[in-house]
Amino acid sequence: xxxxxxxxxxxxxxxxxxxxxxxxxxxxxxxxxxxxxxxxxxxxxxxxxxxxxxxxxxxxxxxxxxxxxxxxxxxxxxxxxxxxxxxxxxxxxxx
Numbered sequence: 001x002x003x004x005x006x007x008x009x010x011x012x013x014x015x016x017x018x019x020x021x022x023x024x025x026x027x028x029x030x031x032x033x034x035x036x037x038x039x040x041x042x043x044x045x046x047x048x049x050x051x052x053x054x055x056x057x058x059x060x061x062x063x064x065x066x067x068x069x070x071x072x073x074x075x076x077x078x079x080x081x082x083x084x085x086x087x088x089x090x091x092x093x094x095x
Contacts, residue, residue, distance in 0.1 A: 039060045041060060041061055045059040048064070
């Protein structure tokens with residue numbers, strides 16, 4: 001069984017109702033697919049041993065961000081130059 005919009009008759013995909021953006025563009029137009037940002041730590045939850053004297057159990061990126069902020073730390077940025085050069089478009093200047 002497929003659902004259709006009661007206003008314009010468009011066949012609805014999962015998550016479109018009531019904003020189908022159909023023939024009369026009622027509701028909010030569909031601009032693209034929505035994406036969720038993953039909050040899991042790469043490699044899964046684990047102890048981080050380099051945040052201080054004692055290991056800290058971290059389960060999500062947001063928890064890691066809050067722990068870094070509370071300790072006055074920031075993520076490490078690694079400079080990787082373009083092959084044959086010292087320059088990189090991602091890391092411009094370290095001062």
